[in-house]
Amino acid sequence: MKIKTKKQLNLPQLIEWGFENDVTGSIVSYDRAEAKRIRFEIGILVSIHGDIHKGDTFTVEVEEEITEDTKLDGLVELGDDGAGEDFFFSRGLSINDCKDECTQAFYILNDDLTMTLIWRDGKLVE
Structure with missing residues (x-):
């Protein structure tokens, strides 16, 4: 990707x-x-x-x-731990640094404050 x-x-x-x-x-x-x-x-x-x-x-x-090891600014994680969906924002971390069993998707926060989906279902989006 x-x-x-x-x-x-x-x-x-x-x-x-x-x-x-x-x-x-x-x-x-x-x-x-x-x-x-x-x-x-x-x-x-x-x-x-x-x-x-x-x-x-x-x-x-x-x-x-980018790969799952690329350090990214503006990485947004969507996760669900069973108590409801939550978003987590990270700077300078990779997908592999952040993902766990509750992770559903990762997005990149764009300059115009929109988000672009980059990872879901265990893999990078094409």
Whole structure:
């Protein structure tokens, strides 16, 4: 299963990410400020617009393959211990860290506060 997540990268990390992922025709903005932009074209860094400082970070959306051992932020577990269904929220834990005999499903909490089902019936959802 693959999920999309947002990552904060500094300039060296951003350049490395752009080369490793053959990013083309993309403009990445510094923390959504249009005054600071990086443009990639055909796997190379084409231009930097605005003043970039050492501590500046850039937000990129990445798609990554997950397993039951992948540590995730915003992991939501649905469980039923017989006394009723409960939701549990975890940061930085994996499905394997959290699941037990009462677990029914796992979801990822999205940026827009919706949830995406990623695991049920003992396996990852396709």
